[in-house]
Amino acid sequence: QQQVKQSPQSLIVQKGGISIINCAYENTAFDYFPWYQQFPGKGPALLIAIRPDVSEKKEGRFTISFNKSAKQFSLHIMDSQPGDSATYFCAASYSGNQFYFGTGTSLTVIP
Amino acid sequence: GAGVSQSPSNKVTEKGKDVELRCDPISGHTALYWYRQSLGQGLEFLIYFQGNSAPDKSGLPSDRFSAERTGGSVSTLTIQRTQQEDSAVYLCASSWRQGSGGYTFGSGTRLTVV
Structure with missing residues (x-):
């Protein structure tokens, strides 16, 4: 059973555009929601994370929007760049237990 | 070390053979996954390890998989009698x-079972 559902599976965006990746979860005990970025041949790297007491967190061009009532959260990449082309994973965890990951989104930013 | 180190980076093995994958975590990190x-x-x-506590093995897919962590640092993931469906990237x-x-x-x- 997939604890965290992620969409879309792949995404193509023009340079300068906005990339949006969505995730949904069922377990209301989840209290930590990170996003990871993975380049080919590398392990995932923590990009940005949010806790459910806030609805939005912004770091540079990356923003997480969190909707607790809908049990959804999304990653927005503003002014997308070719260097942002990677696979992005959302995840969720609770009380320090193991992370549950989404299935990943392959982002391609076209110059 | 500066980061989490895994070895080997690539492993090709024949079906039925045993393999060992190694993980060297960041110094001072007590949790390993x-x-x-x-x-x-x-x-x-x-699987995950937290300090000296018993590991949480709930995610291991079969009894062919096992892991240990020595001295609270380096961990080894062992897969016995490998099968083709074990082919994947194993991340620590x-x-x-x-x-x-x-x-x-x-x-x-990256493990490839042929």
């Missing part, structure tokens, strides 16, 4: 302690 990444399947939790991650926020992942070991 193993995940498996298959194409289109995201990251599948396998560590953190200061369980629940302390994001993990730091290694680059993984």
Whole structure:
């Protein structure tokens, strides 16, 4: 059973555009929601994370929007760049237990 | 070390052989995790270690899989009698302690069973 559902599976965006990746979860005990970025041949790297007491967190061009009532959260990449082309994973965890990951989104930013 | 180190980076083995994958976490990190990444399947939790506590083995897919962590540092994931469906990238991650926020992942070991 997939604890965290992620969409879309792949995404193509023009340079300068906005990339949006969505995730949904069922377990209301989840209290930590990170996003990871993975380049080919590398392990995932923590990009940005949010806790459910806030609805939005912004770091540079990356923003997480969190909707607790809908049990959804999304990653927005503003002014997308070719260097942002990677696979992005959302995840969720609770009380320090193991992370549950989404299935990943392959982002391609076209110059 | 500066990051999580995994070895080997690539491993090709024959079906039925045993393999050992090694993870050297960041110095001082007490929590260590193993995940498996298959194409289109995201990251599948396998096992985690927290200090000297008994490991959480709930994600191990079969009794052919086992892991140990010696001295609270280096960990070895062992797969016995490998099968083709074991082919995947095996990722190790560590953190200061369980629940302390994001993990730091290694680059993984790509296992191919032929």
